[in-house]
Amino acid sequence: xxxxxxxxxxxxxxxxxxxxxxxxxxxxxxxxxxxxxxxxxxxxxxxxxxxxxxxxxxxxxxxxxxxxxxxxxxxxxxxxxxxxxxxxxxxxxxxxxxxxxxxxxxxxxxxxxxxxxxxxxxxxxxxxxxxxxxxxxxxxxxxxxxxxxxxxxxxxxxxxxxxxxxxxxxxxxxxxxxxxxxxxxxxxxxxxxxxxxxxxxxxxxxxxxxxxxxxxxxxxxxxxxxxxxxxxxxxxxxxxxxxxxxxxxxxxxxxxxxxxxxxxxxxxxxxxxxxxxxxxxxxxxxxxxxxxxxxxxxxxxxxxxxxxxxxxxxxxxxxxxxxxxxxxxxxxxxxxxxxxxxxxxxxxxxxxxxxxxxxxxxxxxxxxxxxxxxxxxxxxxxxxxxxxxxxxxxxxxxxxxxxxxxxxxxxxxxxxxxxxxxxxxxxxxxxxxxxxxxxxxxxxxxxxxxxxxxxxxxxxxxxxxxxxxxxxxxxxxxxxxxxxxxxxxxxxxxxxxxxxxxxxxxxxxxxxxxx
Amino acid sequence: xxxxxxxxxxxxxxxxxxxxxxxxxxxxxxxxxxxxxxxxxxxxxxxxxxxxxxxxxxxxxxxxxxxxxxxxxxxxxxxxxxxxxxxxxxxxxxxxxxxxxxxxxxxxxxxxxxxxxxxxxxxxxxxxxxxxxxxxxxxxxxxxxxxxxxxxxxxxxxxxxxxxxxxxxxxxxxxxxxxxxxxxxxxxxxxxxxxxxxxxxxxxxxxxxxxxxxxxxxxxxxxxxxxxxxxxx
Ligand SMILES: Nc1ncnc2c1ncn2[C@@H]1O[C@H](COP(=O)(O)OP(=O)(O)O)[C@@H](O)[C@H]1O
Ligand SMILES: [Mg+2]
Numbered sequence: 001x002x003x004x005x006x007x008x009x010x011x012x013x014x015x016x017x018x019x020x021x022x023x024x025x026x027x028x029x030x031x032x033x034x035x036x037x038x039x040x041x042x043x044x045x046x047x048x049x050x051x052x053x054x055x056x057x058x059x060x061x062x063x064x065x066x067x068x069x070x071x072x073x074x075x076x077x078x079x080x081x082x083x084x085x086x087x088x089x090x091x092x093x094x095x096x097x098x099x100x101x102x103x104x105x106x107x108x109x110x111x112x113x114x115x116x117x118x119x120x121x122x123x124x125x126x127x128x129x130x131x132x133x134x135x136x137x138x139x140x141x142x143x144x145x146x147x148x149x150x151x152x153x154x155x156x157x158x159x160x161x162x163x164x165x166x167x168x169x170x171x172x173x174x175x176x177x178x179x180x181x182x183x184x185x186x187x188x189x190x191x192x193x194x195x196x197x198x199x200x201x202x203x204x205x206x207x208x209x210x211x212x213x214x215x216x217x218x219x220x221x222x223x224x225x226x227x228x229x230x231x232x233x234x235x236x237x238x239x240x241x242x243x244x245x246x247x248x249x250x251x252x253x254x255x256x257x258x259x260x261x262x263x264x265x266x267x268x269x270x271x272x273x274x275x276x277x278x279x280x281x282x283x284x285x286x287x288x289x290x291x292x293x294x295x296x297x298x299x300x301x302x303x304x305x306x307x308x309x310x311x312x313x314x315x316x317x318x319x320x321x322x323x324x325x326x327x328x329x330x331x332x333x334x335x336x337x338x339x340x341x342x343x344x345x346x347x348x349x350x351x352x353x354x355x356x357x358x359x360x361x362x363x364x365x366x367x368x369x370x371x372x373x374x375x376x377x378x379x380x381x382x383x384x385x386x387x388x389x390x391x392x393x394x395x396x397x398x399x400x401x402x403x404x405x406x407x408x409x410x411x412x413x414x415x416x417x418x419x420x421x422x423x424x425x426x427x428x429x430x431x432x433x434x435x436x437x438x439x440x441x442x443x444x445x446x447x448x449x450x451x452x453x454x455x456x457x458x459x460x461x462x463x464x465x466x467x468x469x470x471x472x473x474x475x476x477x478x479x480x481x482x483x484x485x486x487x488x489x490x491x492x493x494x495x496x497x498x499x500x501x502x503x504x505x506x507x508x509x510x511x512x513x514x515x
Numbered sequence: 516x517x518x519x520x521x522x523x524x525x526x527x528x529x530x531x532x533x534x535x536x537x538x539x540x541x542x543x544x545x546x547x548x549x550x551x552x553x554x555x556x557x558x559x560x561x562x563x564x565x566x567x568x569x570x571x572x573x574x575x576x577x578x579x580x581x582x583x584x585x586x587x588x589x590x591x592x593x594x595x596x597x598x599x600x601x602x603x604x605x606x607x608x609x610x611x612x613x614x615x616x617x618x619x620x621x622x623x624x625x626x627x628x629x630x631x632x633x634x635x636x637x638x639x640x641x642x643x644x645x646x647x648x649x650x651x652x653x654x655x656x657x658x659x660x661x662x663x664x665x666x667x668x669x670x671x672x673x674x675x676x677x678x679x680x681x682x683x684x685x686x687x688x689x690x691x692x693x694x695x696x697x698x699x700x701x702x703x704x705x706x707x708x709x710x711x712x713x714x715x716x717x718x719x720x721x722x723x724x725x726x727x728x729x730x731x732x733x734x735x736x737x738x739x740x741x742x743x744x745x746x747x748x
Contacts (some may be wrong), residue, residue: 260568393618400615403604409565410598412590412666 025127026086030077032120033093035320039113042104051175053103066177069096072186073117080124084131085193092189093117096182116347128339130374133198142212149217151203156221160228166485168234180485222376226369233361234367238484243375244437246476249460250382256458257467258386258395259422260402262317264454265304269427271449272297273434275338276446278345281404286351290435297431298424304372305423309416312405324454331446342447344445353440358439371440378436379473382429387469389425391413399467452494456480457462459497465511470489516577517670517701518594523562523572525555525725532558533569534725541672545692545702547716547733549709549746556705557599560672563703564596567591576670576682593617593669597676601659605648609639612647612658616665626666630663635691653684659693660691672703673697677711689715700708709746713737721746 042051073093080089097117104111139147165291166180194200207214226236252266273293280289308319334341351358351374358370389395400408409415438444456479463476479497486496504511518540525533532555540546550556561567563574565586574582581589590596595616604612613632617625633640636657642650649660656676663671673692677685689711696702696715706712713719716733722744729736736742 189746234746235718395613396611399607400604403606404602405604406566407598407604408615409586410564410590410596411615411662412587414585414587431574 024386029120029123030080033077036113036117041113043110067181084196086124087128088192090121094121095185099181136202152221160230163245177486233367236372240371240375245480247378247382247433249476250474251426253472255426259398264321267453268324268327269297269430270434273431274438274444277435277438293435294432301423301427305420346443465513471513521573542635544717547712547719550722595662595663595666595668599674603647609643615660628706649668
């Protein structure tokens with residue numbers, strides 16, 4: 001019976017005091033967005049090939065050839081006519097417009113469609129209705145499974161599209177950065193609309209109810225990424241790099257998100273795992289090297305954790321920061337001859353299992369697929385660890401420490417032991433990720449483990465949502481895909497992260513994925 | 516005797532917070548500890564529960580010394596501490612707070628005890644999946660009491676359970692404490708609200724500047740002119 005799962009709708013019976021805004025109020029904004037989408041976006045022909053979707057004056061040769069960001073704007077403009085969707089659609093359109101105005105301005109080209117669309121987006125945000133999302137009944141099992149499969153397939157498409165948006169690099173597409181950011185704007189609009197209609201929370205409730213099935217389909221979808229547009233050696237490599245950082249961020253989420261211990265030197269454990277595996281690479285097989293990396297990192301996690309038990313809050317952050325710096329300087333100066341110093345450790349062989357080198361293609365799948373599959377398993381494994389710990393007795397003790405350490409002690413929580421355990425688990429996971437990192441790159445140098453990496457990992461955790469299971473994955477994907485996409489902005493990377501964090505803290509203080 | 520504390524000394528930096536306090540709590544009795552702000556009442560409870568370690572003195576629970584034990588071992592020995600200002604885990608649900616109260620328990624009766632807490636305070640049962648931070652002061656105090664009960668303590672210590680509550684809620688909380696006493700729970704209760712504490716207590720102690728200045732049956736202390744002048748206004 002599904003009827004027992006019908007939820008109470010939010011008080012719709014009670015007459016609301018304010019009249020709901022009539023639907024036509026979104027019409028002018030939507031019209032402007034549509035007008036903008038169909039206008040020329042650049043006042044001159046752009047060097048380096050046509051701007052995406054013929055945004056330049058060439059547009060007049062083929063006015064009906066609406067592709068790329070203009071197609072997105074058209075869709076958002078139409079969606080904006082739906083009463084609940086207008087704010088999200090407006091936000092998406094505004095982001096797209098801003099991105100293109102900025103890029104075109106940097107090229108010294110004025111844009112007509114841009115300001116029109118921006119005005120339309122702003123109007124939509126301003127006049128749009130803001131009301132709680134409706135809640136929907138969950139369907140029966142017979143319907144639930146196909147719906148979930150369709151949803152995860154759509155997610156797979158979205159991930160693939162996001163990953164490949166804007167092409168590989170500046171070499172093949174000079175407008176890649178703009179295209180990617182613009183696609184991000186479209187994604188923001190799309191997810192905003194879905195969430196305004198309660199679709200996202202409905203889907204997550206559905207997935208929660210059919211948990212085992214959802215996890216299986218999700219894992220299968222992740223493994224199917226090579227069959228999408230992203231199925232080239234290049235994207236597989238990018239995706240597995242992201243996966244390694246995501247697994248590391250998930251480990252950090254245990255330390256920071258669950259136990260509330262602010263660790264500013266966390267990337268050192270990734271480095272310890274990587275250097276351990278690199279030194280053992282010619283001696284033992286990968287599983288042994290990975291295990292060694294995890295164990296050594298875990299032990300050092302305990303060594304760092306133990307003296308920090310007496311310090312709290314800001315002091316803990318400073319101590320961990322110092323540890324990260326000590327590790328970085330030690331690696332830089334090749335103390336103990338284990339890190340290669342400025343020369344790095346080159347020539348780490350690729351992982352080989354059952355005679356199959358992981359850098360070689362298998363079957364019809366692109367090269368790098370095996371590394372990608374390995375990191376998918378790594379991420380899934382770390383997420384399983386996080387999810388299980390979160391709902392365990394240990395996890396409850398961590399959350400208690402995070403909220404009020406003194407009272408946690410009064411409740412019988414052995415706070416010292418719990419904190420060391422958090423450091424141990426977090427460092428072990430990072431060490432494991434580090435071993436994969438070393439083999440995949442083939443070379444490990446100290447530069448990969450500097451302070452800004454720790455900050456980025458921490459930003460990924462906060463951005464995604466502290467303590468949530470998918471949060472760190474979402475955050476890490478965004479933060480590690482962006483530099484890949486926006487190489488032309490690498491100088492501004494930390495500044496852009498800072499800006500993104502400020503915006504997140506302002507508009508979604510609990511992170512993108514909040515529980 | 517459930518609890519015997521003898522000549523406790525404790526100082527913070529140079530400041531002497533406990534200057535030789537002694538007290539006893541008989542089995543099944545309610546003992547009230549009154550005194551002005553800063554007299555050292557909370558420090559006594561923290562010393563008993565192992566959150567602070569007294570510099571000198573001895574604390575025995577049913578004859579067994581506990582003053583050298585860490586907090587979790589004292590709790591395991593049977594002392595639950597319901598702290599001043601309630602100190603709930605505000606971001607956690609009612610149920611999670613209760614589970615933390617029974618954190619040390621490994622037996623199979625945790626669920627049964629949780630049901631008992633919900634019987635005692637039906638409001639909590641109705642709102643078991645809501646965050647504790649959303650509750651009113653009185654409801655929070657109920658949850659704090661329920662959380663302490665989840666440890667199945669031999670001795671239950673309350674630190675100012677009526678602080679900041681409305682008169683109706685004060686009644687409700689005191690009634691609950693009386694009910695727990697009638698069920699045979701041994702209670703040590705700290706209050707600034709001397710009238711409430713002494714009406715409920717079989718035996719009372721007055722402490723001032725870290726010293727026990729008076730003690731006697733609750734009704735006797737209530738009648739004492741010095742107590743009336745100093746603490747009942
Ligand atoms: N953690 C602490 N650090 C320093 N001084 C403290 C601390 N806790 C309590 N004190 C001091 O000890 C004395 C007794 O405090 P307390 O036991 O909290 O009093 P009461 O609970 O009776 O109001 C007070 O003078 C207080 O300032
Ligand atoms: Mg006090």
